[in-house]
Amino acid sequence: MSKKVILVTGGFGRVGYSLCKNLLAQGFKVILVDKTIKNIDKSRFRESDYYILKADINKEREIKRIISFGLKKFKKIDALVHCAYPKTKDWGTKLENLKQKSLNENLSNHLGSSIIISKNILKVFLKQNYGKLILLSSVMGIKNPKFETYKGTHMYSPVEYSAVKSGIISITKYLAKYYSKKNININCVSPGGIKQNLPKRFIKNYKKHCNLKGLLDPEDVVETINFLLSDNSKFISGQNIVIDDGYSL
Numbered sequence: 606m607s608k609k610v611i612l613v614t615g616g617f618g619r620v621g622y623s624l625c626k627n628l629l630a631q632g633f634k635v636i637l638v639d640k641t642i643k644n645i646d647k648s649r650f651r652e653s654d655y656y657i658l659k660a661d662i663n664k665e666r667e668i669k670r671i672i673s674f675g676l677k678k679f680k681k682i683d684a685l686v687h688c689a690y691p692k693t694k695d696w697g698t699k700l701e702n703l704k705q706k707s708l709n710e711n712l713s714n715h716l717g718s719s720i721i722i723s724k725n726i727l728k729v730f731l732k733q734n735y736g737k738l739i740l741l742s743s744v745m746g747i748k749n750p751k752f753e754t755y756k757g758t759h760m761y762s763p764v765e766y767s768a769v770k771s772g773i774i775s776i777t778k779y780l781a782k783y784y785s786k787k788n789i790n791i792n793c794v795s796p797g798g799i800k801q802n803l804p805k806r807f808i809k810n811y812k813k814h815c816n817l818k819g820l821l822d823p824e825d826v827v828e829t830i831n832f833l834l835s836d837n838s839k840f841i842s843g844q845n846i847v848i849d850d851g852y853s854l
């Protein structure tokens with residue numbers, strides 16, 4: 606799979622950065638896109654193997670800019686993995702206090718930009734006669750939150766997150782059918798909760814619903830993305846792969 610060119614949005618996030626490091630270690634060329642730029646461990650990777658672009662994927666002109674940049678530098682883009690996680694400042698507001706403006710913004714930025722970025726990269730894949738698109742959904746796209754796991758914490762899973770994530774599964778299936786026969790694979794992955802700075806009580810409550818591990822490491826998700834990027838998944842399209850250590854069972 607070496608020398609494939611992969612565009613990763615949200616490349617400095619938990620999933621995105623773990624994916625970029627993994628792809629570079631495998632010998633891929635990576636275009637890492639994020640709204641917030643951080644430092645990359647330059648000693649570990651060859652500078653000619655990656656580009657870091659600051660861009661806001663909620664703006665279509667910026668999406669077009671990063672795609673043109675990738676095509677100019679590498680002459681092709683083999684795959685796009687959309688890991689960006691746009692959210693408003695008041696993200697996580699309880700349903701009772703949800704403001705319409707904030708709701709509209711989150712739907713439009715997270716679900717809307719997933720559609721717009723897909724539209725733009727699929728144009729490239731159609732021209733190339735191949736390509737792989739991987740979108741990020743969540744267990745919340747297939748199941749209701751287990752509200753009892755948040756008890757005694759400040760945490761909350763907003764209704765708009767469930768709406769966005771089930772929407773992403775829908776658009777994955779729609780686009781895969783729309784462009785069937787075009788040698789393009791379009792899939793999404795639905796992780797369970799991923800480790801971060803979370804209250805101990807939540808971690809314990811959450812684990813009760815899982816098989817063995819509980820919250821995942823980003824690397825657990827990256828393994829499945831790798832499979833979807835590989836030639837071993839040639840005949841998989843329009844699918845949602847759940848990686849959640851049994852949480853949704």
Ligand SMILES: NC(=O)c1ccc[n+]([C@@H]2O[C@H](COP(=O)([O-])OP(=O)(O)OC[C@H]3O[C@@H](n4cnc5c(N)ncnc54)[C@H](O)[C@@H]3O)[C@@H](O)[C@H]2O)c1
Binds near residue numbers: 618689
């Ligand atoms: N973290 C979890 O527990 C979890 C669980 C299930 C699914 N997911 C999904 O996985 C995906 C990645 O999640 P994560 O945990 O890595 O998120 P994260 O918050 O760690 O990273 C997201 C990245 O996206 C970038 N970003 C946000 N808005 C952007 C914009 N407008 N333009 C460009 N970049 C932007 C941020 O700067 C950040 O680096 C998301 O779709 C998320 O919903 C996450």
